[in-house]
Amino acid sequence: MNQLSIAPAIEQATPRVLVVDDEQAIRDILADFLSMEGYQVCTAENGSAALQELEKGHYDLVLSDLKMPVMGGLELLERLREAHLEAAMVLMTGFGTVESAIHAMKRGAFDYVLKPFKVEEVVHIVQRGIDQQRLRLENMQLKENLRHYQLAEALGGSVRLEEVLGMICDLVFKETDADGVSLVIEDPRAPGKYVVDTVRTRQDSVVAPEQLAPDVHELLARFLAQQPVLLNGAGAGRFLTTLKQPELVQSFMSVPLRVRNTPIGMLSAYRFKQGARFSEGQRKALAMLASRAAQAVDNARLFGNLQNTFRETIKGLAHALEAKDQYTAGHSERVTDYARVMTDGMTHLSPEQRELIVQAGVMHDIGKIGIRGEDLNKPDKLTQKEYQMFQSHPGYGKRILEPITFLHDIIPGVYYHHEMWDGTGYPEQLKGEDIPLMARVLSIADTYDAMCSNRAYRKALPHQIAVEELARCAGRQFDPMLIRVFLDNIDLLRERWRREGHWVPD
Ligand SMILES: [Fe+2]
Structure with missing residues (x-):
């Protein structure tokens, strides 16, 4: 699978379940039963510990208590969604908090179980949750493959560099909710010199296109250190040294264009509308687009060089003839x-x-x-x-x-x-x-x-x-x-x- 892909790989291996509860006894019982049913189970004592565990590896399902110290189930659910961690979530709740559990389902939880529960009932819900989660991931992967294909088709349709660059900007507007896009490309005749090649903004943009020139060296340093660039809220405009009012930028993301592992430029997207934010998923989508875009830019350049060589050869012939x-x-x-x-x-x-x-x-x-x-x-x-x-x-x-x-x-x-x-x-x-x-x-x-x-x-x-x-x-x-x-x-x-x-x- 492409490393820039959004959907995690669908592993048909043993399903992984994370049990989150502040009561050790409940964690142990559930872990024992679910393991006996063939699941690979880990436990965490609150939402915060669960998040750390989830960031380490993929889980198919999180079975979490609603009320816990440090971080409860609802907040854990929100944080999961924010971080685009793909796992189904089942909440465990008492009678007094059923309404919160229903609210959680509206926010994307798969289901809830009422405490005290029968273990068989939990196992049944867990299995349904895992089945549904796997279908969802398969669906996401299919959609993603389709998008890869469509991007490759769109960008592969032209070998003219300006056309390719314009197309890349159009695709960013289509794939993300950007209000502005800038494409910085290294000058092939002067390695290390980067120029803002193409900038586009929406018609109602509050920022003029010529002001969208990100600090190339700062960004390159971030890319080199493998640090994703996604800034939201105050400070989102701090990579824009030429912008008179950096506070106008509400959200900013940037990804490198790499050819044979060497950066040849960067693709950046901006949001100016009050409170507008790019998500991590959109940053990954931008990175995926950039990997296709870099290939298309490289092809267009190679083709352009070939054309120039041909032209120069013919011109040379014409001059030789005249000489x-x-x-x-x-x-x-x-x-x-x-x-x-x-x-x-x-x-x-x-x-x-x-x-x-x-x-x-x-x-x-x-x-x-x-x-x-x-x-x-x-x-x-x-x-x-x-x-x-x-x-x-x-x-x-x-x-x-x-x-x-x-x-x-x-x-x-x-x-x-x-x-x-x-x-x-x-x-x-x-x-x-x-x-x-x-x-x-x-x-x-x-x-x-x-x-x-x-x-x-x-x-x-x-x-x-x-x-x-x-x-x-x-x-x-x-x-x-x-x-x-x-x-x-x-x-x-x-x-x-x-x-x-x-x-x-x-
Ligand atoms: Fe002639």
Whole structure:
């Protein structure tokens, strides 16, 4: 069973009963009879001693007197529930205190027996209590397994780190009654440096999300010492050094995110409503969620690293390709910059869509790897055959990227960046909006850079001539709406480049 699980293991071994009574004679009689019936029995002389015993090991049932010095049966019952110690409770009571026993049943006791009792009657109630308790535990375990499964399903559905982190916070709200959640993650590039990565609060929260930054080092020290962090009432906000009014925190719990036994962060939950408290059970539920969450964060990071490695490799290939040729050096990077300045002006696009267009810019000519270098930039006019060969580079690019699943989304940019708005481009003579948006963007960025760069067969055109040419070809070669976007935004990039001392087309 998972060590973070809430339900204790269901042991089908000998049932364990704890007899609690301040009268030695009653303890001895019950212990003798219950042992003869096959139970494993221990005794305690009051509620307090019973609690100590219960904390040492699992009991199926507690058979307790109602009135005892130090701690009576009712208080013992409350403390059992508070500590989430799972044991059925049967109370022994005299006629005068039956009402208290009935009250105890309302508070979760299984049953009561009246003193003086017949031992057979007690044995019968004890057996029923144990049976019911075992069913309850089985039920809890089933529910818990289901929750494990649901958590794994939910978190396993994504490999994007931000999505996973957001999902973890949503799950905390769902699994606990938190008013706020914060997720602190170690910076993988700077071991030992922890940053508050994601914070969420409910809409009616009295505390602003940016104030929920727990004291990472204090918490790590607690985790290292295996001390559970669950604070209720006054002082619950003491791990929040950045909070202006720590007294607003009514309850706080925090659990580590561990990967291969090393903490990579911590998941904390907060309650702000007056008198609101997290229970130990909720802390354990949070710990269970954190163990799943840590795996999901680790997977997302590994996947992200893999993607970056792939991207860097492809970028390296694109640069290597350009390095062979003085005329195209820096081309893909500039096309990427032009594409970025255009997407910045297209506010209706999501950040993901913009990022894809920019990435496609880096790789748009990757298919030129398949074409002989001397054919790419000869000073004379290309022969028909050479031109056909040149036109095959979008197809080569597509074939290079197809085996790399996560780069599939940029293939439309690579494959269609030589299509023309009027349907006279290649490779498929797509027309108008049938040409994917990223290809229409790249076509403009690519052509502008080509016009403003020297080629073996001609000198670079000045910026003014190039933009006039683009405007002239709007609606024929290029998407007219996107030409407007380019013309509206290109000066911003030119100004920035000038400030940065970057080369700027004349
Ligand atoms: Fe191209």
